Amino acid sequence: MNYYYKKQTALSFTDAIEKTKEALASEGFGILTEIDVKATLKTKLDKEYDNYTILGACNPALAFEALIAERDVGVLLPCNVVVYEDEGVVWVSAIVPSVAMGFVENPLLAPIAKQVDAKLKRVVDVLAEA
Numbered sequence: 001m002n003y004y005y006k007k008q009t010a011l012s013f014t015d016a017i018e019k020t021k022e023a024l025a026s027e028g029f030g031i032l033t034e035i036d037v038k039a040t041l042k043t044k045l046d047k048e049y050d051n052y053t054i055l056g057a058c059n060p061a062l063a064f065e066a067l068i069a070e071r072d073v074g075v076l077l078p079c080n081v082v083v084y085e086d087e088g089v090v091w092v093s094a095i096v097p098s099v100a101m102g103f104v105e106n107p108l109l110a111p112i113a114k115q116v117d118a119k120l121k122r123v124v125d126v127l128a129e130a
Contacts, residue, residue, distance in 0.1 A: 002096065002099070003095065003096055003099045003100065004093045004094065004095055004096060005093065005094050005096055005117075005120065005121055005124050006091055006092065006093035006094075006124065007091070007092060007124050007125065007127065007128035008089055008090065008091055008128065009090050009091070009092055009127040009128055009130055010090075010130060011090060011127065011130050012090065013051045013083065013084075013085045013090050015130075016083045016090045016092060016127060016130075017053055017055075017083050019126070019127055019130055020055060020081060020083055020092055020123065020127055021055065023122075023123040023126045023127060024055070024057050024081065024123055027059070027119040027120075027122060027123055028059045028060075028061065028062075028119070029057040029058060029059045029079070029119070029123075030057070030058055030059075030060065031055050031056065031057055032056045032057070032058050032078050033054070033055070033056030033078070034053065034054070034055055034056070035053065035054040035056075036052075036053055037049060037052035037053065037054060037084075038050065038051055038052055050084060050085050050086060051083075051084060051085040052082070052083075052084040052085070053082070053083050053084070054080055054081075054082050055080070055081045055082070055083070056078040056079075056080055057078055057079045057080070057081050057120075058077065058078040058079065059079075059116065059119065062112055062115055062116055063077055063078075065112050066101075066109060066112050066113075069106060069108035069109050069112065070104055070106045070108070070109055073101070073104060073106075073109065076097075076100050076101065076104075079094065079095050079097060079116060079120060080094070080095050081093070081094045081095075081120065081123065081124075082094070092123075092124050092127040092128070093124070094120040094121070094123060094124050095120070096117055096120075097113040097116040097117055097120070098110065098113040098114055098116075098117050100113075101113040
């Protein structure tokens with residue numbers, strides 16, 4: 001299984017970021033971090049790169065459940081959702097938490113990760129339909 005779930009969107013890069021934030025909010029996620037990779041690489045390394053933004057999303061209720069089940073699971077949080085442009089095509093990609101959590105040998109995490117999988121998949125699917 002892939003460690004990410006990805007779909008193309010017909011939206012512009014800027015619109016895709018906004019719609020992704022809205023879709024995440026509708027699934028109970030907040031944005032903890034927003035990294036403009038293009039700007040960061042230009043500032044830090046004076047390198048050019050395509051439009052690429054990483055949204056660090058967190059669903060507080062499910063994050064709490066995961067932390068109760070496994071205190072160190074925080075190293076796998078938040079869930080990253082990426083919006084990027086490649087040769088004029090805009091993509092939205094999200095981590096598949098069940099794959100990441102699969103490395104943690106704690107059966108209590110599996111059902112929580114599956115819930116997050118479903119929510120993030122719906123977010124990406126909404127953007128593909130836009």
